[in-house]
Amino acid sequence: xxxxxxxxxxxxxxxxxxxxxxxxxxxxxxxxxxxxxxxxxxxxxxxxxxxxxxxxxxxxxxxxxxxxxxxxxxxxxxxxxxxxxxxxxxxxxxxxxxxxxxxxxxxxxxxxxxxxxx
Amino acid sequence: xxxxxxxxxxxxxxxxxxxxxxxxxxxxxxxxxxxxxxxxxxxxxxxxxxxxxxxxxxxxxxxxxxxxxxxxxxxxxxxxxxxxxxxxxxxxxxxxxxxxxxxxxxxxxxxxx
Numbered sequence: 001x002x003x004x005x006x007x008x009x010x011x012x013x014x015x016x017x018x019x020x021x022x023x024x025x026x027x028x029x030x031x032x033x034x035x036x037x038x039x040x041x042x043x044x045x046x047x048x049x050x051x052x053x054x055x056x057x058x059x060x061x062x063x064x065x066x067x068x069x070x071x072x073x074x075x076x077x078x079x080x081x082x083x084x085x086x087x088x089x090x091x092x093x094x095x096x097x098x099x100x101x102x103x104x105x106x107x108x109x110x111x112x113x114x115x116x117x118x
Numbered sequence: 119x120x121x122x123x124x125x126x127x128x129x130x131x132x133x134x135x136x137x138x139x140x141x142x143x144x145x146x147x148x149x150x151x152x153x154x155x156x157x158x159x160x161x162x163x164x165x166x167x168x169x170x171x172x173x174x175x176x177x178x179x180x181x182x183x184x185x186x187x188x189x190x191x192x193x194x195x196x197x198x199x200x201x202x203x204x205x206x207x208x209x210x211x212x213x214x215x216x217x218x219x220x221x222x223x224x225x226x227x228x229x230x231x
Contacts, residue, residue: 004161033219042122042208042221043162056218091161097217103169105150105212105219109161 002026004110006092012116018080021113025073025094031055033107034067034077035091043091049075050098082117089114120145122211124222132230133201139194139225141209150212151192153183156224157205165207168192179203204229 005024013019025032031050035043046065048055051072060067064083069075079086089112096104121144131137143149150169154162166177173185183194192209209222 035221040127040223042124042223045218045220048217093162103167105214105217106152106164106167107154107162107210107219109154109163111159111161 004092004094004108006090006110006113008113009111010114010116012118013082014118015084016081018078019082019115020076020078021090021092021115023075023077023092023110025075025092026108029094029096029108030072030099031095031097032069032075033091033093033095034075035093037089037091037112039088046077046090079115082115084117087115087117120211120213120218120220122209122220122222124207124209124225126225127223128226128228130228130230131199134198137194137196137199137203137227139207139209139227141192141194141222143190143192143209143211145190145211145213147214148187150214151183151185152210152212152219153177153181153192153194154208154210154221155179155205156208162208165194199227199229201229201231203227 034046037043046060047057047067049069067077091112093107093109123142152167153165156162168185206224206226208224212219
């Protein structure tokens with residue numbers, strides 16, 4: 001089966017510019033996650049969707065970050081305006097969480113989008 | 119507060135030696151437990167998971183982990199490491215009360231030839 005697709009793989013921008021990342025989860029996975037991984041740290045959950053509804057966005061800096069999953073399939077994460085501290089890898093993952101399937105909480109990750117803010 | 123602790127930021131072992139990576143969690147109930155591995159430039163890949171039952175679980179690539187409820191630990195082990203095991207390893211827990219999955223800060227494994 002196809003994995004979780006993310007693009008772009010790399011992006012370099014200047015501070016105060018905007019950037020958008022795209023994610024296409026595994027077909028049939030209702031739950032989609034965006035994680036931020038700063039160098040030397042573990043992934044931090046930014047937002048979790050189930051279908052097109054938000055389950056958790058408590059750690060999303062809503063003054064500059066936004067995310068949507070309009071049709072319950074692919075998702076876009078946007079940062080506007082970017083700050084230096086936003087330099088990180090943005091990981092998208094998907095799972096069968098909430099679908100009543102055994103092992104549904106196993107996450108499948110994409111390769112990530114590496115953002116450098118200058 | 120719920121948390122996952124990986125006390126070792128870096129570990130270096132010689133090829134062929136045994137390995138143990140530590141993970142402790144703080145949670146009021148028994149969570150679901152995972153180990154993921156991240157090779158350079160790659161996303162995270164599941165190594166193994168513990169949901170219930172036998173507290174010693176086997177994973178891919180010859181890894182195993184043991185859940186110890188009394189110590190709130192889920193340490194990862196491998197009897198003999200290979201150079202290809204050099205990567206970053208993340209412990210994760212699923213707090214099933216609120217469906218949150220949180221990750222430790224990771225342990226970077228270096229292998230000496």
